[in-house]
Amino acid sequence: VRPSGFGLSPEQAHLVLRLSRGDRVALARVLTLIERDRALIEPLDAALSRFAGNAYAVGVTGAPGAGKSTLVGALLADRLRRNQRTAVLALDPVSPFSQGAILGDRMRMESVAGDARLFVRSLGARSARGGLSLVAPFAARALDAAGWPMILIETVGVGQTELDIVDAALTSVVVLTPGMGDEVQAIKAGLMEVGDVFVVNKADCDGAEIVRRDVERITSAGPRGWRPPVLSTVALEGRGIGELWEAIDAHRAHLEETGAITERRQGMSALALRSLVEDQLRERLAATIGSRRWAHWVDGVTSGEGEIGVVAEKILKCLLAEAGEPAPAEVKR
Ligand SMILES: Nc1nc2c(ncn2[C@@H]2O[C@H](COP(=O)(O)OP(=O)(O)OP(=O)(O)O)[C@@H](O)[C@H]2O)c(=O)[nH]1
Ligand SMILES: [Mg+2]
Numbered sequence: 481v482r483p484s485g486f487g488l489s490p491e492q493a494h495l496v497l498r499l500s501r502g503d504r505v506a507l508a509r510v511l512t513l514i515e516r517d518r519a520l521i522e523p524l525d526a527a528l529s530r531f532a533g534n535a536y537a538v539g540v541t542g543a544p545g546a547g548k549s550t551l552v553g554a555l556l557a558d559r560l561r562r563n564q565r566t567a568v569l570a571l572d573p574v575s576p577f578s579q580g581a582i583l584g585d586r587m588r589m590e591s592v593a594g595d596a597r598l599f600v601r602s603l604g605a606r607s608a609r610g611g612l613s614l615v616a617p618f619a620a621r622a623l624d625a626a627g628w629p630m631i632l633i634e635t636v637g638v639g640q641t642e643l644d645i646v647d648a649a650l651t652s653v654v655v656l657t658p659g660m661g662d663e664v665q666a667i668k669a670g671l672m673e674v675g676d677v678f679v680v681n682k683a684d685c686d687g688a689e690i691v692r693r694d695v696e697r698i699t700s701a702g703p704r705g706w707r708p709p710v711l712s713t714v715a716l717e718g719r720g721i722g723e724l725w726e727a728i729d730a731h732r733a734h735l736e737e738t739g740a741i742t743e744r745r746q747g748m749s750a751l752a753l754r755s756l757v758e759d760q761l762r763e764r765l766a767a768t769i770g771s772r773r774w775a776h777w778v779d780g781v782t783s784g785e786g787e788i789g790v791v792a793e794k795i796l797k798c799l800l801a802e803a804g805e806p807a808p809a810e811v812k813r
Contacts, residue, residue, distance in 0.1 A: 487523030496524065499626050500531040504599065507626045514618050515603050518759065521618050525752075528625040535624035537631040538728055539646050541671065542655030547681040548634045550715035551655060551724075555632060558721050560597060567628035569619055570602040571612050571635045571645065599628060614759055616648040617752040646674045647751040650744045651731045653677045653724070656695060658687035672698060675708050677727045683712035683720065704740045706731065764799045773798075 488496070492513070498506035510528075513520050540548050540555075552568055559566045603615055616633065623631050633649050646652045654675035678699065680692045692710050701707040709727045713720035735741035768774050777795060780786035 488520070488527060492520070492524070493527060496527040496531075496625075499528070499622065502627055507599065507622065508601065510622050511601055511603065511619055514622060515615055518614070521614070522756070525618055525621060528621055531625035531627075532621050533624065535620070535628055535631050536651075536732060537620050537624075537633055537649040539633045539635060539649030539652040540655060541635050541643075541646055541652060541674070542681075543657070544636055546655040546657050547715045548636075548655050551653075551679065551681055551713065551721075552632050552634050554713075554715045554718045554721045555724065556598065557718065558725060559630065560595070563597065564630065565597045565628060566630045566632060567599040567623045567626075568601070569616075569623065569631060569633045570600075571616055571619075571633065572604060599623070599626075613644045613751060614755040616645045617748055617755070620648050620748075621752075643670050643674055644751060647747040650735060650741065650748075651676045651728050653679055653728065655679050655681050656691060657682045658685050658691045675699075676706065676731045677724070678708055678710040679713050679720075679724060680710065681713050681715050684714045684717070688712060704734070704738050706734050706740075761799060764802060765795075768795070768799065 495506050495509055499510050510524060514524060540552055542548050549570065552570075556566055556568065601619075603619060612635070616635075620631055620633065631649075633645075635645055652674050654671045654677070656671075656678060658680065672695075678695050680688050680695065682688065683692075689712070692712055696710040699708045699710060709730075711720055711723055711727060713724060715721075735744060777786070777791050781788050781791055
């Protein structure tokens with residue numbers, strides 16, 4: 481029985497409705513459901529999608545400690561000054577923060593706590609099965625459906641998963657800092673390929689200009705003619721933030737004018753889709769491991785009766801054939 485028509489309980493369907501009307505408590509609860517309950521992601525997204533489609537998401541990625549949160553706080557403060565509404569999603573932050581904490585000294589706590597123009601949320605996606613790349617696109621969709629026109633997504637850019645989730649944003653800002661071999665590190669981490677705008681933060685520290693010039697030297701125009709600008713900021717003091725917004729706006733305009741925004745949106749859908757499929761395959765495999773037929777397959781490989789590649793192929797076929805059907809009732813060993 482699917483009372484809501486989306487596979488949600490009536491309460492959950494009502495929650496989505498409240499969210500779409502701007503209810504912050506409902507939004508927070510939906511984000512928690514997305515973070516914690518994998519099974520609810522698909523029905524929630526189906527219900528949310530009819531309210532979504534108007535938000536613009538900007539990713540802020542960089543090494544731990546690069547100043548991403550400080551930068552996001554400065555970007556937020558700038559939007560507040562212009563009376564623009566902004567949501568922040570911090571994915572898997574080393575230190576989770578609240579709305580007050582992210583703005584730090586920039587604004588007195590009491591002036592931002594409960595400010596209706598801001599919504600800040602960190603998601604510790606490590607606990608969720610499927611991880612960051614599964615949670616990110618759907619959490620962004622929830623913020624979109626809740627009517628937030630601008631979503632800033634902070635992610636630590638260290639591994640492949642983190643690089644994948646830059647697809648959850650339309651414009652990716654890569655944050656670098658002056659330091660030994662920073663440029664080399666960024667190249668190694670694959671950050672150079674994903675940046676639409678590069679920022680050398682901590683420009684008050686030695687060597688910032690060298691890094692900026694080095695990075696500028698290796699950025700080049702992509703197929704659509706966008707050459708990522710390389711900016712300097714001192715996030716702590718709010719320096720260079722106006723220029724950063726200008727660069728983000730220019731990239732957005734570029735995407736819209738060239739039609740490349742469609743490709744970016746496809747990238748977002750692809751990320752969401754791929755994460756779901758991966759998660760389901762992983763889930764089915766996990767359900768199979770420990771079953772009687774699994775033991776049979778393992779025995780076959782061990783005895784040399786079955787070639788491992790052939791058996792693996794067979795298992796994959798079995799997993800795929802189970803699509804949409806309840807798991808076979810097998811006796812677990
Ligand atoms: N000197 C200087 N320090 C900065 C600047 N921006 C940030 N910091 C400092 O750098 C440290 C890390 O800043 P965060 O904003 O927490 O960095 P982060 O990239 O969000 O870090 P994680 O989320 O832990 O990966 C803090 O001590 C900041 O005060 C800057 O422009 N100049
Ligand atoms: Mg941070």
